[in-house]
Amino acid sequence: MDEQLKKQLEIAATKVRMGVIEGVYNAKAGHPGGSLSVADTLTYLYMNRMNVDPANPEMADRDRLVLSKGHTAPALYACLAHRGFFPVEELKTLRKIDSRLQGHPVKGKVPGVDMSTGSLGQGISAACGMALSGKISSDTYKVYAVLGDGEIQEGQVWEAAMFGAHYQLDNLVAVVDNNGLQIDGKIGDVMSPYPIDEKFAAFGWHVICINGHDFDEIEKAFDEAETVLNKPTVIIQRSTKGKGVSFMENQCGWHGKAPNDEEYAKAMEELNAHLASLEA
Amino acid sequence: MEKKATRDSYGEALVMLAEKRPDLVVLDADLAAATKTGTFKAAYPDRFFDCGIAEANMMGVAAGIATTGKLVFASSFAMFAAGRAFEIVRNSIGYPHLNVKIGATHAGISVGEDGASHQCNEDIALMRSIPGMTVINPADDVEAKAAVLAMADYVGPTYMRFGRLAAPIFNDAATYKFELGKGVQLKDGKDITIIATGLMVAEAIEAGKALAEQGIDARVINIHTIKPIDRDIIIKAAKETGKIITVEEHSVIGGLGSAVADVVTEECPVPVIKIGVKDTFGHSGPAVALLKEFGLCAENIVATAKAALGK
The missing domain is CATH 3.40.50.970 (Thiamin diphosphate (ThDP)-binding fold, Pyr/PP domains)
Incomplete structure (x- = not known):
């Protein structure tokens, strides 16, 4: 990847992370850990890959993204805001009683949100439906489904995995954000979904494993997915829960907790410092 | 038929x-x-x-x-x-x-x-x-x-x-028109109203005829749209006949009977007697025999109507 583009994406992802922290802090609730782990990939998709138009959010041939791990809505909202779908300032209204930025994404309420999600395991089925519909009418759009690694404990995910392979949905790319933690602890301790790569391969998917915080690897993976024919692709990304905020990294306690005033100030200080270093 | x-x-x-x-x-x-x-x-x-x-x-x-x-x-x-x-x-x-x-x-x-x-x-x-x-x-x-x-x-x-x-098949294909949210009055009557849905509508029609032969003038209504329900036809029936029997091939908990009772209790409280499956599971058997066993038949509608009217 071009160094200048990479720097732009790193800057954008840092702003997205700041949007996550702003939202969750002001809401006094929400899910920062998984939002920060998936921030780089969502930033890449919305800022550099997906065919979307903030002026025409329902454009028929747009690429679609279903945030199957819907609790990480703060990262999706921050991406959509920075992509121009609504004002960045609105991120501070997350989860407020008069806000359209619901705790989990709602289609039809927020421009750019392609599917209502939040109940884990359901988004990938909807993504399969979008991809199948594209195949039926020979549309060229792509569908992205972003899942958590704990989420794939849901049986519906594997029903969808079977479906995607059976109908050869090569216009579908799933991302599994493998940050290794869920509410009750390490995913391997709670209910191991490992080996994730071999499971998807056995279900007939093309599997790519990457570092989810390396834009070169992220881009390469989505480029590779475009070359795959007659089967869907899953990108399994190793990631760090809470990435970018030192005291949140790899702490499952930060799955669904808002920072207090002091923690907020420290998180923003770190992200601001990182942004300044990138912009220097 | x-x-x-x-x-x-x-x-x-x-x-x-x-x-x-x-x-x-x-x-x-x-x-x-x-x-x-x-x-x-x-x-x-x-x-x-x-x-x-x-x-x-x-x-x-x-x-x-x-x-x-x-x-x-x-x-x-x-x-x-x-x-x-x-x-x-x-x-x-x-x-x-x-x-x-x-x-x-x-x-x-x-x-x-x-x-x-x-x-x-x-x-x-x-x-x-x-x-x-x-x-x-x-x-x-x-x-x-x-x-x-x-x-x-x-x-x-x-x-x-x-x-x-x-x-x-009791409807006439040449004249039937489906109207979403509209109940269909199949027989007028002033003594009691039988409101049925689905498979039970034909039984309600039979019951209406049998009751007429016994001097009871029962109104018969088909509710094909359970939600949004036709409030007007239900309120009118409650006001004009004073008693309602609902009939459904479904639990008496939460189905047509409950939906009708929701309307009646708010708008015009009259007795609503629910014929349906009474908080129990079914079992194997021929369909028609099961329907009879669970009271989902014209005979039970007739008996229930007569009991409700003290006849």
Whole structure:
């Protein structure tokens, strides 16, 4: 990847992370850990890959993204805001009683949100439906489904995995954000979904494993997915829960907790410092 | 009287619909031969997609297809469509108010020999509890076909209930018109009102005739749209006849009887006597024998009406 583009994406992802922290802090609730782990990939998709138009959010041939791990809505909202779908300032209204930025994404309420999600395991089925519909009418759009690694404990995910392979949905790319933690602890301790790569391969998917915080690897993976024919692709990304905020990294306690005033100030200080270093 | 199961009507209506709706997509979960979407599959194989025995995913796939603007019907037995997949129907279809038509067959106790595991007496209760969900339970072949065609033009999530057992065709195809949300008064009467839905409408008609022979003037109403329910026809019946009997092949908890009672208690409190499955599971047996055993027949409607009137 071009160094200048990479720097732009790193800057954008840092702003997205700041949007996550702003939202969750002001809401006094929400899910920062998984939002920060998936921030780089969502930033890449919305800022550099997906065919979307903030002026025409329902454009028929747009690429679609279903945030199957819907609790990480703060990262999706921050991406959509920075992509121009609504004002960045609105991120501070997350989860407020008069806000359209619901705790989990709602289609039809927020421009750019392609599917209502939040109940884990359901988004990938909807993504399969979008991809199948594209195949039926020979549309060229792509569908992205972003899942958590704990989420794939849901049986519906594997029903969808079977479906995607059976109908050869090569216009579908799933991302599994493998940050290794869920509410009750390490995913391997709670209910191991490992080996994730071999499971998807056995279900007939093309599997790519990457570092989810390396834009070169992220881009390469989505480029590779475009070359795959007659089967869907899953990108399994190793990631760090809470990435970018030192005291949140790899702490499952930060799955669904808002920072207090002091923690907020420290998180923003770190992200601001990182942004300044990138912009220097 | 000629008889046909409304599941057969459903399959035939999908074929009729396909001709005018090139965007129609039909999904099933390995039950196409039984739900009769197989009739559609045979005629339009390119627009039929089997999801395998995976109802949860099927409902999500239907939701995804609906987001792209196509008309989609998703079919399984009522037990699995409304029961097993309930939370997917609620969150992936109901919450975003997507235009998915759920065609659920083998509803109620008339499934027969398969027994209680497959006799879904809870689907109306489950589906009517979802905000924005329309719930349709047609009574015969004519009404079922008209309902499918009408609901294809309606935009919004819809649950349509069909049966396995052949039902008498009492509507006239030449004159019948399906009106969403409108009850149909089949017989006027002043002594008591029988409000029935689905397979029980034909029994209610029979009961109305038998009661007339015994000097009791019963009004008979067919409610094909359980949600949104026709409040006016119910309130009018409550005011004019003073007593209501509801009849449904469904649990007395949360179905037609509850929906009618909701309206009556708010607007014009009169006794509402519910005939339905009484908080119990069914069991294996021939459909008609089961219907009799559970009181889902004209004879029991007649007895209940006479008891209600002290006769």
